[in-house]
Amino acid sequence: MVHHQNKAIREGDNPDLTAERVTGTFDTHSMAAQIYNSEAHARRRREITEIIAKRPELHDTKPFPFMTREEKILESSRKLTLITKHMNEIIEPNNSNEMFHLNNEVLGIEGHPMALHGIMFIPALTAQASEEQQKKWLTRAINREIVGTYAQTELGHGTNLQNLETTATYDVATQEFVLHTPTITGLKWWPGNLGKSSNYAVVVALMFIKGKNYGPHTFMVPLRDEKTHQPLKGITIGDIGPKIAYNVTDNGFLGFDHYRIPRTNLLMRHTRVEPDGTYVKPPHAKINYSAMVHVRSHMITGQAIMLSYALTIATRYSSVRRQGQIDTTQPEVKVLEYQTQQHRLFPYIARAYAFVFAGAETVKLYERVLEEVATGNVSLMADLHALTSGLKSVVSHYTAQGIEQARMACGGHGYSQASYMSEIFGVAVGGCTYEGENMVMLLQLARYLVKSASLVKTGQSSKLGPLVAYLGAKSDSTSLIDRTPTTGFAEYVKTFQHIARRQTLKAADKFFGLMEKGEKRPIAWNKSSVELNRASRLHTRLYIVEAFVRRVEEVADPRLKEVLTDLLHLHVNYELLDMSTYALEDGFVSSSQLDYVRDQLYFYLAKIRPNAVSLVDSWEFSDQELRSVLGRRDGHVYENLFAWAKASPLNKTDVLPSVDKYLKPLMESARASKL
Ligand SMILES: CCCCCCCCCC/C=C\C/C=C/C(=O)SCCNC(=O)CCNC(=O)[C@H](O)C(C)(C)COP(=O)(O)OP(=O)(O)OC[C@H]1O[C@@H](n2cnc3c(N)ncnc32)[C@H](O)[C@@H]1OP(=O)(O)O
């Protein structure tokens, strides 16, 4: 048997796809180890996939698009119960990476009844509950004796937390907090799994003690009777209805009617309220925003994975789809041969790799900050907040764009739910909104950038943190791209630094200039905000390029290094063209240099072409995880599209009741009136 570098090759596959795999120049298992950050985890992912493949009870009973929302929730609950029961046979206990993979394989991306339990409820208790509170609730939560969510957003307010309407008023006499929803707009609205699944929530409410508003605080709140699951007295609760996607998750509403909880249900790791109402301040005002920072830090990887789902589907399909000729004397070509198709897909393949590498760095920083904060050191919180705010915005934006490009690259079949593209898009695009609307989060990063710009302008560049140190550096007068014998990545990084620095300083100048002219700070901020957000995007895109460069430098295997270097070339050239307005504005890059960049881009599209399928195969998504007829590993698309269509509920009978009831009589009366 021949051992190929691409480990997805199997006998009997569509030969067009096998031909693509044979041309791969690197070992896809080794690339998976880069993507998933360790050989051990990449191997464990494969093992988990194999275990699941052998357990039919963990497979979908029918394609998701053919199920109603209720059926999907039932099916998801069935599988969730099974994986909870058999967890230790499938994954290592408490390994969140393995858990994430298990969920994606078995439950899929549309959510499940305990999605928020793992992503926000447990992280909130871990970071914000005192040891005593953790003893009481955390172990029960980890054991799934109770199910919880994170209830912060309201019907009227999601972004502006200071103006939430839910109040938690301390009653010194009974040592209780009274939770209350004063208006319709004060109803909690959106929290995942709040509607029907959770019996507890970490609730964010404005805390009032003796008439004073202490701002948003987090409380552990029982919502439903632990035995009957009926809502407790004083609680109004339900599902908010179907959404664009993510419909297995019961995003919910919640109202309180003077609902009492003990004082000790305020999460008290960093903040305290004494029995007499004395308030003990936390070491950092935003320390209780940690569950949001948790998701923002992890969602970079989550988004990269969803982008890669779409790219895997589109790239495989483009290798089996033949349409039209390039050379009219030759047979029809695979659509992947078209330069336009490559230009649509390959830069996003590069972005997906860039995002997953940036995501790995972010999680590392998050874990470090989590440990430091637990010991009272809050010094890196602002850096982490700035970084994750920018990354969640930029990455979710390009992920949604990339998925839509991948869908269009599949032509008509991309529009069928058999492709699963619409669900992948719908779930991913939610990331542009949840955990802070993207514009809002870019403005959070902009605050950090403006402060950094101030340091530069006042000659205090030495105080800049490592993520913004480049703001204090001097630029070359022009970019060195194509001006040195060999243009390396360093020239590109310097060019991106120049662009981000110039935009940051320009936006900050605009902001400070408006204030000097007498505008109040918030007005000046609003009038500068488009320019400020441009700076945030450029800064974040620079960070992503740097993270990609750092990773490629670390890779030892020469075959992997070569293909990752090709991807990085594609990435930096594509990015530079995409932001060329900024580069041309001050003549830092000339139009002849951009011609070079364009030529490089086309060169690397062609160079990557033989590795395209291997690059997407390296993510090692099983068919069960992808849930896409177009993206099947074996490439047998057409016969399976036909089988899928035949299984559609509409094809259960030859004549639909609607035809019997309406169309037949309509046609009959039309015919009769002609007589
Ligand atoms: C392996 C796991 C894979 C996981 C895959 C993930 C898949 C996830 C799927 C789950 C699906 C959905 C879950 C969704 C959940 C939610 O959406 S929960 C609700 C989220 N809501 C938001 O994000 C609201 C956005 N708004 C805010 O965050 C705040 O309102 C905002 C930060 C905009 C402002 O807050 P204020 O308190 O009003 O701020 P202000 O007083 O103006 O002060 C600003 C000041 O504070 C600093 N700051 C803000 N936040 C932080 C922080 N977290 N850490 C450190 N510092 C912070 C900010 O920098 C400012 O500082 P400055 O010095 O004054 O400039």
Ligand SMILES: Cc1cc2nc3c(=O)[nH]c(=O)nc-3n(C[C@H](O)[C@H](O)[C@H](O)COP(=O)(O)OP(=O)(O)OC[C@H]3O[C@@H](n4cnc5c(N)ncnc54)[C@H](O)[C@@H]3O)c2cc1C
């Ligand atoms: C799929 C999904 C899951 C969710 N899960 C949860 C959950 O589990 N728990 C939870 O508590 N919440 C959850 N949410 C809610 C989510 O966090 C909020 O919807 C989000 O933070 C945006 O807030 P908003 O809806 O108030 O948007 P708005 O703030 O109303 O945004 C509307 C527009 O106003 C702009 N805008 C608002 N403020 C400013 C500003 N200061 N400067 C400039 N522009 C501004 C925005 O950019 C946007 O264009 C979820 C939402 C979705 C879509």
